Amino acid sequence: DSGVTQTPKHLITATGQRVTLRCSPRSGDLSVYWYQQSLDQGLQFLIQYYNGEERAKGNILERFSAQQFPDLHSELNLSSLELGDSALYFCASSRRDGGAVGQFFGPGTRLTVL
Amino acid sequence: AQSVTQLDSQVPVFEEAPVELRCNYSSSVSVYLFWYVQYPNQGLQLLLKYLSGSTLVKGINGFEAEFNKSQTSFHLRKPSVHISDTAEYFCAVISGAGSYQLTFGKGTKLSVIP
Numbered sequence: 667d668s669g670v671t672q673t674p675k676h677l678i679t680a681t682g683q684r685v686t687l688r689c690s691p692r693s694g695d696l697s698v699y700w701y702q703q704s705l706d707q708g709l710q711f712l713i714q715y716y717n718g719e720e721r722a723k724g725n726i727l728e729r730f731s732a733q734q735f736p737d738l739h740s741e742l743n744l745s746s747l748e749l750g751d752s753a754l755y756f757c758a759s760s761r762r763d764g765g766a767v768g769q770f771f772g773p774g775t776r777l778t779v780l
Numbered sequence: 781a782q783s784v785t786q787l788d789s790q791v792p793v794f795e796e797a798p799v800e801l802r803c804n805y806s807s808s809v810s811v812y813l814f815w816y817v818q819y820p821n822q823g824l825q826l827l828l829k830y831l832s833g834s835t836l837v838k839g840i841n842g843f844e845a846e847f848n849k850s851q852t853s854f855h856l857r858k859p860s861v862h863i864s865d866t867a868e869y870f871c872a873v874i875s876g877a878g879s880y881q882l883t884f885g886k887g888t889k890l891s892v893i894p
Contacts, residue, residue, distance in 0.1 A: 668823065699881065709870065711881035722880045756823060758882075766812045766831055766874055769882060771824040 669693065670772035672757050678778045684745040687775045689757030691738055697721070697760045698740040699769055700732055704753040715740055716763045747779045782807035782875045786885035793861055794893050801856040801888045803871030813854040814872040814882065815845055824870065830854065841865070866892045 669692035679685055691698050700712040702725075711724035715734035726732075729747075734740045744751060754776050758769035787802040805811060812831050816824040828839025835847040845856045854871060868889050872882040 668825070670823075697880070701882075708886050709872075709882075709884040711883070714880050724881050758824075763880065768814065768826045768829055770826065771816075773823040 668770040668772065670757060670759050670770055672755075672772035672775050674775060675773065676776050676778075678780065679747060680780055681747055681749060683747050683779075684743065685747065685777065687742040687744070687755055687757075687777075689740045689742070689759075689772060691740070691757075691759030692770055695759035695761055695770070696738065697763055697769075698734055698738070699758040699760070700726075700740070700742050701756040701758065701771075702753045703756060703774070707753075709756075712742070721763065744777070749779050752777055752779045782811065782873050782883050784871050784873050784883055784885035786869075786871055786888050788888050789886065790889045790891065792891045792893055795863055796860050798859050799857065799861050799865075799890065801869050801871075801890065803854045803856065803885060805852050805854065805871070805873045807852075807873060807875050809875050812874045813845075813847060814874075815839065815843070815854075815856050816870045816872060816884075817841075818868045818870065818887075820867070827856070827869075861890070861892050863892050863894060865890060 671690045696717045699714045703709045712726040714722040732742045754774045756774045758771045760769045785804045793799045814829045815827040830847045838844045868887045871885040
């Protein structure tokens with residue numbers, strides 16, 4: 667158990683819908699990262715927040731957005747969902763900004779868009 | 781921009797045999813290197829990391845990796861594998877140039893044959 671929690675574990679929805687994925691980092695970790703894992707693209711970095719502020723952006727679609735709240739939990743919002751958004755979405759956390767000490771991953775949320 | 785190449789997508793090996801999973805990276809600046817393991821239907825677990833110092837790093841579950849700057853490699857090794865090592869292994873890099881996200885390779889599926 668990494669100490670990072672993600673809810674829900676599974677999510678099944680229809681095209682065009684909007685969903686919210688939730689992540690609680692390990693106690694004391696200020697950085698939260700979101701990654702997408704799909705069969706064709708592999709593991710890709712989406713976005714990072716550090717202590718409530720956006721720090722880095724990767725291959726995140728404009729239909730996706732995220733935020734980190736004062737209690738440090740984070741939410742990833744996916745809207746206008748398409749079939750290709752079906753994937754495993756991971757949240758990771760680290761103590762400091764750079765993540766060089768290692769990022770600890772949650773169990774993931776499996777999103778299926780029908 | 782950095783990239784990571786895992787040369788083998790699948791590696792079958794007999795139980796108690798040694799194994800090497802290969803990883804090469806490209807980056808124009810200093811890097812931090814990681815190996816993560818993903819067991820079926822689970823999140824990613826940090827196996828080991830190289831930040832600086834000794835080029836041979838030891839991780840959990842008897843794994844070790846050697847950083848070779850001249851060959852831009854970070855191969856993962858285990859002298860004797862167990863059935864429980866069956867999983868997918870991901871090599872990842874963080875560039876030292878103010879980049880915070882992990883860039884992952886495509887992964888190597890290790891299958892340990894009894």
